[in-house]
Amino acid sequence: MAAGERDIAHELWSVIHHRWWLVVLLSLLGGALALSASLMRTPVYAATATLYVTANTGPGGALEAYQGSLASQQRVESYTKLVESDAVLNRAIAGSGLRISVDEARSMLAAYTTPETVLLSISANSPDGDGAVELADSVAASLVDYVNTLETPPGGGEASARLTIVSPATLSEGPISPRITRSTGLGFVFGALVGLAVCFGWERFDNRVRSKEDLGFALGSPVVGSVPADESVGNGGVLEFSDSGTAATEAYRKLRTNLAFVNVDSEFSLLGVTSPRPGDGKTSTSLNLAASFAELGQRVVVVDCDLRRPTVALRVGANGGVGLADVLSGSASLVDVIQRDRIRDFDLLASGPPVPNPSQLLASEKMGRVLSELREHYDLVICDTPPVLLVADACVVGQRVDGLIVVARAGRTSRKDVADVGSQLSSAGVRVLGSVLNRVPVNPAEYGYAGYSGRGYSGDGIRAHSDLGQFETTTER
Known part of the structure; x- marks a missing residue:
């Protein structure tokens, strides 16, 4: 195809x-x-009478009979026109018990022939079945008499053609309309x-992305995850992976597994997360994906690469005043600004103080050295980048990571925006590992096993941790 x-x-x-x-x-x-x-x-019934046209050719052989047949076929077309003539209809009405005008009778009648035959049919339609039969029979009889008059020579003698009723009017088995x-x-x-x-x-x-098929088709990359809508996740909460097996935690675990299969040929330790526009859920995806990898005992750090509108530290209650900007400007080292979530067991490098030149800092050689150093000390480095369609920062960071995943919000992100993201990332030479559809309306069939954990069934739903301030600055790696 x-x-x-x-x-x-x-x-x-x-x-x-x-x-x-x-x-x-x-x-x-x-x-x-x-x-x-x-x-x-109102039901309408039809009654149809059939007549046979015969031309008088006199005694003769086969040639005369053939000529008579041709003459009959030529006449039958003319006779159909006579059915609706005033002369025929006046005679028919006068000879019947019908109390209708000529125009009313004309509107109720139809005459037609069977191709290549000498048969003529007269059909009458009426809400009254008996009236339809009487009208069709009366018109047929009137037409026979009128044709006989027309075809008889002025001096008398046998008519050159005649009509014969071969089938009196018969009523249709049921109404023809409706x-x-x-x-x-x-x-x-x-x-x-x-x-x-x-x-x-x-x-x-309304070309919003509503399904994984929409997202994959618009981006041109596989959909590696689908996260159900939930208030806790929507408000930026980080899920508790240690004691709940809810639909959302299972979705992030599935995303974690799918990423491993997408990248089977080579291991990746630098992962970027972005979205078309703000509010699509890239930061929530970054944090919860980090928690899901940390669940396996991996060393994970989340880097807030959004130096314009940072939200990572705010989401988890960490100190956002120090971080990546300090390291890139040379005012601090990594060990001084990396914070550790003691509960979820992953580290965080916040964005730090505002800077006037975010794109230049992210594109600097120092940024490359920072990511290389993080790669050496962590199993996975997750970079939360700005939205692609607003600034070029995501493309800049994307060129430095092993792969990027694009997060779209179901029912909000447009397919055009997703396609534009794919085009921009492709032009920048950024490798897209896949996409994640966020805040998908919950489908019980798809998330039917949500809530099942090793300790039984959980009915608490999705719960973000209440102690978001459990961070400390650490130099342990």
């Missing part, structure tokens, strides 16, 4: 997958309206088409 066809197929699936309920709802509504309209209409089954089916189809049109219109103006 070509790339363009895959794009169209994915768009169709994405629209239907996200808003299938709207298509179903409008389809049912369309079918219900069609059914109601059909039931409210066709309830057909109308209801068409209503369902029309409603579904309207639903699809509404969905595509909605999708045109």
Whole structure:
């Protein structure tokens, strides 16, 4: 399948997958309206009489018979026009018990022929089945008489052509209108088409990422994690991995495992975390991912590389006044500013005081030496970077790490923003390991085992640690 066809197929699936309920709802509504309209209409019945046209060719052989057949076929087309003529209809109404006008009779009638035959059919439609039969028979009889008059020579003699009623008017087995089954089916189809049109219109103006498929398709990289929505995580809390097996902790453990499989060919110890815009959840992902790796006994440090709007220290109650900026400016060493979370067992390098030149500091050789030194002392260094679409800092840091993961927020981040992030990172030569969809609406089927731990089932839900200030400056590595 070509790339363009895959794009169209994915768009169709994405629209239907996200808003299938709207298509179903409008389809049912369309079918219900069609059914109601059909039931409210007055049934109409049809009665059809069939006539046979014969041309008088006199005695002769096969040639004369063939010529007579051709003459009959030529005449039958003209006779269909005579069915609605005033002369035929006046005679038919006068000879029947119907109390209708010529115009009313004309609106109720239809005449047609069977191709390549000399058969002529007269059909009458009416809410009154008996009235339809009487009208069709009366018109057929009137037409026979009128044709006989027309085809008889002025001097008398045998008519050159005649009509014969071969089948008197027969009433249809049921009403020809409304066709309830057909109308209801068409209503369902029309409603579904309207639903699809509404969905595509909605999708045109609302292109937010809502599923892992959306995210992976927009970024062009695998989705390595999906974190369920939860108030504690949404408020920036760091989860307690030691005593809970909730949906969120399991999601971060799965992310930890997936990262190992994404990078099977080479080990990575420098990991960057970014997002398209603020509020997508990159910092929460950085901190909880660090806690999940620390759970395995690995030495982990989180580096706040957002020197413009740092939030890591604030999230965990650490001292944000000292940190990376001090090291890069030469006013402090790493051992002086690294803080340790004694509860979750990972270290933190905050951003430090505000600086006037964040991009230059992050792109400096000193930044490269700092990351190299951290790599030597830690199993994993997680760099929390600024959003990609606001400043170039994420691309600068991304060029120094082993890989970057992009965090998007379900129902908020747009697919265009994700695609732009992928384009910018690719242009900068940044390796993207994958993406994480954050704050996904909880699906019981997907997170059905949330709450299961080694000590039984936990009903406490997701709980951020209450003692966020358990930090100390340490020189132990």
